[in-house]
Amino acid sequence: MSKSERRQRTALLGSVRCYPEEKEQIQASAKAAGISTGEFLRRSALGRRIVAKGDTKQMNEILKLGGLQKHLYSEMQKQGMMTAELSKQFADTLAALQKTLMKFRAESLNNTED
Numbered sequence: 001m002s003k004s005e006r007r008q009r010t011a012l013l014g015s016v017r018c019y020p021e022e023k024e025q026i027q028a029s030a031k032a033a034g035i036s037t038g039e040f041l042r043r044s045a046l047g048r049r050i051v052a053k054g055d056t057k058q059m060n061e062i063l064k065l066g067g068l069q070k071h072l073y074s075e076m077q078k079q080g081m082m083t084a085e086l087s088k089q090f091a092d093t094l095a096a097l098q099k100t101l102m103k104f105r106a107e108s109l110n111n112t113e114d
Contacts, residue, residue, distance in 0.1 A: 016041075059104050066097050 018026070030040035033050050043050050073090050076082045 055104060059101065062097055062101050062104070066094065066101075069093060069097070 026040065027037055030037045033040060035043070035050075040050065069090065073082070076086065
């Protein structure tokens with residue numbers, strides 16, 4: 001499809017009245033998602049997926065923590081410093097990280113796709 005054939009968003013819906021607090025909340029939500037206010041309202045009205053950038057950053061940090069924990073566990077095993085108690089603590093921490101990551105994934109799956 002060429003650029004001239006591409007669908008363009010040219011229709012306007014007119015003004016939407018709301019309280020100043022609602023306007024601030026909508027704008028803050030759009031900013032958190034990294035999209036324009038109009039795009040946020042369009043996605044909300046059409047039931048489309050809205051993922052806040054903070055969620056993606058948090059997921060990446062959780063994955064990074066899991067990788068660092070795995071590296072630390074391997075290094076401690078190589079050096080013979082791993083005890084049964086430490087091994088259990090590592091396992092508990094890994095389970096908590098996995099649970100948190102699964103929660104993020106479940107929340108993102110509950111949103112509808114575009």
